Amino acid sequence: MSSLLNVNDLIVKIYTEDGVVEAVNGISYEVAENEILAIVGESGCGKSVSVLSLLGLIPSPPAQISGSALFNGRDLLQLKEAKLKEIRGREIAMIFQDPMTSLHPLLTIGDQIGEAIERHLGVTKRAARDQAIEYLQRVGIPSAAERAEQYPHQLSGGMRQRVMIAMALSCRPRLLIADEPTTALDVTIQAQIVDLVKELQAEFGMAVIWITHDLGVVARLAERVMVMYAGNIVENALVEGLYEQPRHPYTLGLLASLPRLDAVPGSELPSIQGQPPNLLSLPAGCAFADRCSYRVERCKRDRPGLEGVGQGHFSACWESQLLVN
Amino acid sequence: MTTANPFPQPQTISGEDDFISESLLKKAWNRFRRHKLAMFGLLMMTIFVCLALFAPLLSRYPPNDIDLRARSEPPSAEHWFGTDRTGRDIWARTLYGGRVSLSVGLVAVSVSAIIGIVVGCVSGYAGGWIDMILMRITDTVQTFPSLVIIIVLVAIVGPSVYNTMFAIGILGWPGMARIVRSEVLSLREQPFVLAARCLGIPTSAIIFRHILPNTISSLAVAVTFAVASAILQEAALSFLGLGVQLPTASWGNMLQDAQTLSVLETMPWMWVAPGIMIGVTVLSINFIGDGLRDALDPRAIV
Amino acid sequence: MTTDIILRVKNLKKYFPITSGLILNRKVGDVKAVDDITFDIHRGETLGLVGESGCGKSTTGLTVLQLYRPTMGQVEFEGQDLTELKGPALRQMRRRMQLIFQDPSASLNPRMTVGNIVGEAMSTHKIVSNRAQRDARVKELLDVVGLNPNFINRYPHEFSGGQRQRIGIARALALEPDFIVCDEPISALDVSIQAQVINLLHNLREQFGLTYLFIAHDLSMVRHFSDRVAVMYLGKIVELTDRDTLYKNPQHPYTQALLSAVPIPDPKVEAKRQRITLKGDLPSPSNPPAGCNFSTRCPLATAECFQVEPEYREIAPNHWAACHLIDEVD
Numbered sequence: 001m002s003s004l005l006n007v008n009d010l011i012v013k014i015y016t017e018d019g020v021v022e023a024v025n026g027i028s029y030e031v032a033e034n035e036i037l038a039i040v041g042e043s044g045c046g047k048s049v050s051v052l053s054l055l056g057l058i059p060s061p062p063a064q065i066s067g068s069a070l071f072n073g074r075d076l077l078q079l080k081e082a083k084l085k086e087i088r089g090r091e092i093a094m095i096f097q098d099p100m101t102s103l104h105p106l107l108t109i110g111d112q113i114g115e116a117i118e119r120h121l122g123v124t125k126r127a128a129r130d131q132a133i134e135y136l137q138r139v140g141i142p143s144a145a146e147r148a149e150q151y152p153h154q155l156s157g158g159m160r161q162r163v164m165i166a167m168a169l170s171c172r173p174r175l176l177i178a179d180e181p182t183t184a185l186d187v188t189i190q191a192q193i194v195d196l197v198k199e200l201q202a203e204f205g206m207a208v209i210w211i212t213h214d215l216g217v218v219a220r221l222a223e224r225v226m227v228m229y230a231g232n233i234v235e236n237a238l239v240e241g242l243y244e245q246p247r248h249p250y251t252l253g254l255l256a257s258l259p260r261l262d263a264v265p266g267s268e269l270p271s272i273q274g275q276p277p278n279l280l281s282l283p284a285g286c287a288f289a290d291r292c293s294y295r296v297e298r299c300k301r302d303r304p305g306l307e308g309v310g311q312g313h314f315s316a317c318w319e320s321q322l323l324v325n
Numbered sequence: 326m327t328t329a330n331p332f333p334q335p336q337t338i339s340g341e342d343d344f345i346s347e348s349l350l351k352k353a354w355n356r357f358r359r360h361k362l363a364m365f366g367l368l369m370m371t372i373f374v375c376l377a378l379f380a381p382l383l384s385r386y387p388p389n390d391i392d393l394r395a396r397s398e399p400p401s402a403e404h405w406f407g408t409d410r411t412g413r414d415i416w417a418r419t420l421y422g423g424r425v426s427l428s429v430g431l432v433a434v435s436v437s438a439i440i441g442i443v444v445g446c447v448s449g450y451a452g453g454w455i456d457m458i459l460m461r462i463t464d465t466v467q468t469f470p471s472l473v474i475i476i477v478l479v480a481i482v483g484p485s486v487y488n489t490m491f492a493i494g495i496l497g498w499p500g501m502a503r504i505v506r507s508e509v510l511s512l513r514e515q516p517f518v519l520a521a522r523c524l525g526i527p528t529s530a531i532i533f534r535h536i537l538p539n540t541i542s543s544l545a546v547a548v549t550f551a552v553a554s555a556i557l558q559e560a561a562l563s564f565l566g567l568g569v570q571l572p573t574a575s576w577g578n579m580l581q582d583a584q585t586l587s588v589l590e591t592m593p594w595m596w597v598a599p600g601i602m603i604g605v606t607v608l609s610i611n612f613i614g615d616g617l618r619d620a621l622d623p624r625a626i627v
Numbered sequence: 628m629t630t631d632i633i634l635r636v637k638n639l640k641k642y643f644p645i646t647s648g649l650i651l652n653r654k655v656g657d658v659k660a661v662d663d664i665t666f667d668i669h670r671g672e673t674l675g676l677v678g679e680s681g682c683g684k685s686t687t688g689l690t691v692l693q694l695y696r697p698t699m700g701q702v703e704f705e706g707q708d709l710t711e712l713k714g715p716a717l718r719q720m721r722r723r724m725q726l727i728f729q730d731p732s733a734s735l736n737p738r739m740t741v742g743n744i745v746g747e748a749m750s751t752h753k754i755v756s757n758r759a760q761r762d763a764r765v766k767e768l769l770d771v772v773g774l775n776p777n778f779i780n781r782y783p784h785e786f787s788g789g790q791r792q793r794i795g796i797a798r799a800l801a802l803e804p805d806f807i808v809c810d811e812p813i814s815a816l817d818v819s820i821q822a823q824v825i826n827l828l829h830n831l832r833e834q835f836g837l838t839y840l841f842i843a844h845d846l847s848m849v850r851h852f853s854d855r856v857a858v859m860y861l862g863k864i865v866e867l868t869d870r871d872t873l874y875k876n877p878q879h880p881y882t883q884a885l886l887s888a889v890p891i892p893d894p895k896v897e898a899k900r901q902r903i904t905l906k907g908d909l910p911s912p913s914n915p916p917a918g919c920n921f922s923t924r925c926p927l928a929t930a931e932c933f934q935v936e937p938e939y940r941e942i943a944p945n946h947w948a949a950c951h952l953i954d955e956v957d
Contacts, residue, residue, distance in 0.1 A: 017356070042817035142907075156908040186679035186844065188905045191888040195904070213818055216847075216890030220897045239894045250819075257822035259851035261874070261889050262896060268829065269851065271822030275787050516734035520795075523694055524748035524802065525721035534747070538738045 004175060004207050005031040005054075010067035012046070012053045012231075019280040023049045025231040026067070028306075031175065036201060036208045038222035038239075040215060042276060046231040047211050048179050055092065055177075056084045072174070090120045093168035097180040099160035103152040109136070110148025113167045120171040135166040140196060158189035165196065169204060176201070179211045194221050215258060219243060224312075227251050230277050230287035233306060237313040247315035247323050249292045286317070294319045356620040363616020366609035373606060377423035384417035389572040400594050407594035409582055413572075419598045422574035426603070429490050429568075429575070430556040436494025437555075438548055441501025446532055448502065449509025460506070467499040472561065479567045486575075489568045493558050497551055504547050508540040542621035549614035553607045560603050576603050633806055633838050634668040634691070639700035641683075641690045645913060658913045660686040662862035663700070665939065668806070673832065673839040675853030675870070677846055677885070681909055683862040684842045685729075688808040691840065692724055693717060704806070722752055725799040727828075729811035731791035735783040741769070742779040745797045752802060768797040771834075772827060789820035796827065800835070808840045813848065825852060846889045850874050858882045861920040862912055864939065868946040878942060878953045881921050919951065927952055 012024035024046045031037050041047040052058050054069045054076045069076040072091070076084065088094070096102055104112055113132035118125060129148075136144035139162040152160060161181055168176055178197065182190040198221055201208050210221060218225055218239065225242050227235040227250065235248040246252040253272040259265065274291040277283060286292070289299040298318050306314040309321075317323075357363060376383065386392075386404075392412035400407045406415035448459040478492045512518060513536065521531050556576075562568030563577025564584075571578060576599040582588050583596035642657040660683045668674045678684045689695045691702050693709050702709045704724065712720060728734035735744055745768055746761045748754075755761040766776035772793040783791055792812065799807055809828065813821040825848065831837060843849050849856055850870060857867040858881065866879040877883045884903040891897055905924045910916055916923050922932040931951050939949040 042819060158908055186909075187846070187888040188679065188884060189908070191890070191902060192904060194890075195902075214890070215818070215892040219892050219894040220890045243893050243895075254818055255892060257819060258892050259847045260893070261847050261850060261886065261891055262893075265851045265870070268826055269822040271826055272819040273823070275789060276817070276819070516728050516730055517736045519689075519694060520726065520728065520734050520798065521736075521747070523692060523721060523726045524751070524798070525718035526747060526751050527718070530751070534739070535736050539736070 002033055003030045004033045004035075004071065006068075006070040007050075007054065008068045008070075010050060010053070010069065011065070012049050012058065013064045014049075014058075015062040015064070021279045022231055022282050023063075023279065024053065025282070027228075027231075027233045029226060029233060029236065031207050031209060033174070034201075034205055034207055036198070036210060036221060036223045038210045038212060038218040038225045039228060040212060040218055040225055041228035042213055044276065044279060045228045047213075047228045050228065051177055051209055051211060052179070055088055055094075056081055089116065089173075090171050091173055092175045092177060093171065093173035094177045094179065095161065095164045095168050095181045097183050099157070099164045100152060102164060103160065105152055108149050108151055109155070109163045113148075113163070113170055116167055117170045132166070132170065135170050136163070139163075139166045139169070139200075140192070141166070158185055158192065161185065161189075161193055162196070165193075165200070169200060172204065172206075174206055176206055176208045177211070178208060180213070181210075182217060183212070183214070190217070197221070215254060227254075230279065230282060232287060232303075232316060233314075234288065234316045235314065236306060237315075238311075241310065241313050245310075245324065247309045247313060247320045248288075248317050249294045249319075249323065250288050252323060253291075294322055353620040357616045360612075360616035360619055362612040363620075366612030366616070369605055369609040370613065373423055373602070373609075374427065376420050377427055380417070380420035380424060384414065384420055386414040386417050388417040388421040388574050389413065397592055397595075399592075406598050407592075409579075409595050410588070413574075415579075415594060415598055418574040418579060419576070419602060422576045422579055422599060423602060425486060425569055425573060425575040426556055426559055426577065426606075429486065429493070429559040430552040432490040433493035433497060433555040433559075434548055434551045436491065437497035437551060438501055438544070440495075440498035442505050442537070442544070444498065444502040445505025446509055446537065449506040450513060450528075450532060450536070456506075459502075463499045463502050466496065469496060471496045472558070475558065475562060476565070476567055479562065484562075484567050484570055486569050486573065489559055489562055493555050493562075497555065501544070501547055501551070504543050505540055508543055509536055512536045512539050542617075545621060546614055546618045549610055549617055553610040553614070556603065556610075557607055631670040632667045633670040633705060634840075635701070635703040636664065636666050636691060637701045637703070639664050639687070639690060639702065640698045641686050641695055642698045656913050659862045659915060660912060661690060661697075662912075662915070664859075664862075664864045666857055666864060666867060668838060668840060670805075670838055671832075671836060672854040673841050673852060675849035675856040676840060676842045676859060677844060677849050677856060678859035679844060679885075679909060681861075681912065682859040683912065684844075684859050685810050687859070688726070688810050688840060688842050692721075692726055692808055694726070722802040723804050724806040724808070725802065725804040727792075727795055727799050727807060727809045727812045730815050731788055731795050732783070734795050735791055737783055740780050740782060741765070741774075741794055744783070744794060745769070745801050748798070748801050754802065765797075765801075768800055769794075771800065771831070772797045773823075787820075788816055789823060792816060792820075792824055793827065796824075796831070800831070803835070804837070806838045806840070808842065810842045811844070812841075814843065814845065821848070828852070846886060858885065861910065861915055863920055863949065864947070865921065865950070866946075866948040868943075868948075872946060878946070879921075879948050879950050880925050880927050880952070884926070919949075921950075 008028045009026050010024055011026050014021040014023050027050055039047045049058060053063065053065050065077060067077065110129060110132050113135060114128040117123060117128040117131050133144050133148050136148060141147050141159060141162055155163065182193050185193065194217055197208065212218060222239050225237060225239050226233050227248065229250050235242065235246065235251050242251065246255060256270040257272060259269060272291055277287050283289065285300040285302055286304055289295050296319060304316045304318050306316045309315045390413065395408050396412040397410050398404055398408045404414050404416065406419060408414055444459055444463065448456045474496060475492045479488055482488050518531060518535050521535050559568055559575065560577035563575050564580045566581065569575035569578050579599040580596050588595055639661055640663055641661040642659050644654045645656040645658060647653060647655050664687065676684045676687060686695065690697050697710055704720065709720060742762060742765050746765045749761050749764060755764055762779060765779055769776045769778060774790060774793050783794065786794065813824050816824060832839060841849065841853055853870055855869045856873045857864050860881050866873065866877065866882045873882065874886065877886055884905050887902045903926060907924055910923055918934045919932045919937050922928045925932065937949045937951045939947060942948050942953050
């Protein structure tokens with residue numbers, strides 16, 4: 001598979017009144033064509049920033065962004081805002097946790113999708129409108145023609161997220177970025193959306209970056225997973241490999257602490273002790289060291305980089321060999 | 326350029342107790358300090374308040390002493406700001422007038438704030454028909470043309486410093502009541518108030534310990550602006566001869582002299598000083614209010 | 628199972644009126660947030676209450692605690708009907724039952740110190756007689772919930788989410804209650820912190836002999852934490868039984884669909900799972916469907932389901948459900 005997006009040594013620092021937040025600390029990753037990549041982590045771990053900063057969606061300043069991000073041969077970080085705007089929506093589409101923030105409240109959803117199609121594909125208003133209704137049908141909105149006449153507030157949360165997906169797809173993007181799109185939805189609706197995206201990804205032949213904190217959704221959806229912690233990628237692996245044999249203590253701890261529907265309920269959950277570090281003053285060594293039960297002397301001193309530990313499996317841990325059972 | 330920290334990453338406290346706690350007040354002060362105009366306002370007000378407080382030490386003449394040999398004199402080494410038409414020292418009168426004008430502002434606003442807090446709290450917390458009645462009364466008071474009503478009030482009870490304070494205060498509360506009410510309405514629904522109810526904390530304690538302290542930020546801003554407007558109202562009243570009565574000096578009644586065309590044109594020292602004081606004071610207080618609004622923004626604090 | 632019932636909820640209803648009009652507030656309808664539910668909680672057990680957002684599970688918790696007064700029905704706490712209590716008598720009862728909140732930030736007064744937050748109720752209820760006694764007790768509680776007792780003079784904004792939730796738990800324990808409603812206590816927390824808080828709640832139950840009503844939407848967590856589980860849909864309980872039966876042998880079609888929608892963090896298991904996909908969205912609780920509430924989304928609905936409301940009945944010993952399609956099982 002050829003690479004669609006190639007991010008190299010991305011660093012994002014955000015200047016706040018409390019100090020400098022080290023949001024992303026020199027990460028590199030690749031997204032292949034037609035691949036579903038999940039980025040997993042807790043709030044503040046940099047999972048959203050590491051993607052949104054590429055698209056000019058993190059205002060700079062106050063953020064300072066460095067590194068490179070090759071998309072289709074162009075470095076996104078060097079492009080002017082006007083050029084980026086062209087790419088956003090046309091080649092790279094996005095859906096967010098709260099669809100209301102990205103839908104115009106005073107325009108009907110048919111008009112909004114139609115407008116996007118008109119602008120990006122240069123078709124007539126009528127044709128754009130027809131296509132909009134087709135897309136609404138495709139994402140599973142019943143009686144799409146009538147729904148197209150409605151305003152965002154008249155739809156439920158799940159429906160709005162479907163509208164966002166229809167809008168994202170309408171310009172046939174090569175990459176879809178989904179930033180916690182199911183976090184605000186109930187499990188039954190979440191299942192519908194996850195299945196829908198998976199289906200559409202195969203049908204439309206696009207790559208997907210799915211940003212989430214839910215390891216259950218990742219297992220259902222993704223092909224490859226990147227686990228982030230305190231602005232670093234700590235593990236990057238194919239999904240089967242990661243769940244079967246996590247090679248970073250953080251991933252291991254996260255998976256162990258989740259109660260599973262298919263396991264015998266125990267009395268105590270094996271939990272990770274302590275708190276994530278303060279991004280205003282990250283430790284010199286491994287950011288997870290304080291909470292890690294595999295910690296050795298070196299972890300406090302040197303920050304480990306991502307190393308290959310198996311077929312397509314990378315881990316940033318000095319002691320990753322200890323995790324093989 | 327800096328911005329509010331967008332990350333849900335509080336200064337996590339580590340196991341040891343070596344963490345220096347930064348109080349809410351200190352954070353607010355840091356934010357206030359960056360507001361240049363507000364700092365300018367604060368500086369000016371500090372100076373003015375000191376001038377008013379230490380007026381006896383700073384002036385060579387008592388403010389009400391008439392010196393018929395030195396009437397309408399321009400500024401000189403003897404009389405720094407000149408004298409008025411009855412030979413009173415304008416520098417001394419400006420300092421003493423500041424005492425009156427500033428205290429009229431403070432007292433009048435205290436009256437408004439107390440009424441406003443009581444009405445707003447009762448209205449917001451009780452809700453229902455009590456709220457409706459109180460709010461209609463508030464609306465009614467707010468629609469009065471305040472200067473006209475104050476003039477009528479003062480005309481009935483007679484002009485004096487205290488009556489001026491009272492008249493301005495009694496009409497200034499509707500705005501405060503509205504602010505307090507809207508804060509109380511939203512605070513009432515906060516989970517921490519629900520928690521207090523669940524713990525069996527009596528209603529009065531909920532209002533005084535949980536709700537009122539959280540309205541301080543917006544109240545402080547409102548009070549600041551109200552002080553500025555009360556000072557202006559006092560000046561207007563005294564200028565019309567209905568406020569503070571001569572010989573007591575206030576910035577407003579010092580301007581009365583300027584009603585005469587000859588004074589206005591040929592003796593500017595009589596009205597420039599109090600005029601500038603009023604202008605700078607009102608501006609400064611408004612700057613402080615702006616700064617407070619940014620510094621106490623609850624979204625930035627919590 | 629013991630028969631010592633600490634809380635008995637009978638035909639509980641909580642309707643919120645929908646009003647319109649500026650001056651004369653005319654009532655134009657009701658949001659039936661909780662619509663005729665009945666259940667018991669035994670002393671020392673944890674009853675899980677699950678459902679999707681808007682199903683009325685949080686309203687149930689707040690109505691049980693009389694923070695919302697019920698529209699109809701009884702809530703008996705150790706035989707005493709709480710709905711009849713008012714003012715000081717009700718405040719006295721609050722010592723026995725407490726609440727843990729979902730949002731640990733909004734549930735702590737930002738202008739009070741940890742010591743005041745946790746200790747306020749102790750002084751109000753005269754559990755402690757002076758400040759020194761109170762502080763000593765607060766420090767003890769902070770230690771119990773895993774916080775440094777020296778944090779007593781800190782403000783909530785100085786703590787992380789997980790630590791704030793611990794403060795909320797300490798506050799709930801301050802009055803030494805017997806019964807605690809946990810209203811989504813972990814859903815606002817990060818994954819790695821959730822397990823810590825759940826373990827804490829578990830240990831406290833053992834240590835203080837607490838009884839929990841555990842409200843959550845995370846079915847895996849509810850299974851881990853509860854002895855019995857009630858599933859709510861649109862203001863009604865559709866199924867209630869012990870944990871193992873509910874998860875192994877769910878009877879109500881909604882329970883089945885809900886369970887099948889929960890993702891399992893294992894790609895191999897996920898690849899093989901059969902899922903029941905529900906059509907459409909939750910109907911509005913102000914205008915619930917005729918007949919069975921679930922009929923509009925139920926994959927098995929028959930004509931009867933659209934017309935007749937199913938009875939909430941005991942389909943097997945200690946297994947309650949409301950569905951026309953369930954035969955008596957044994």
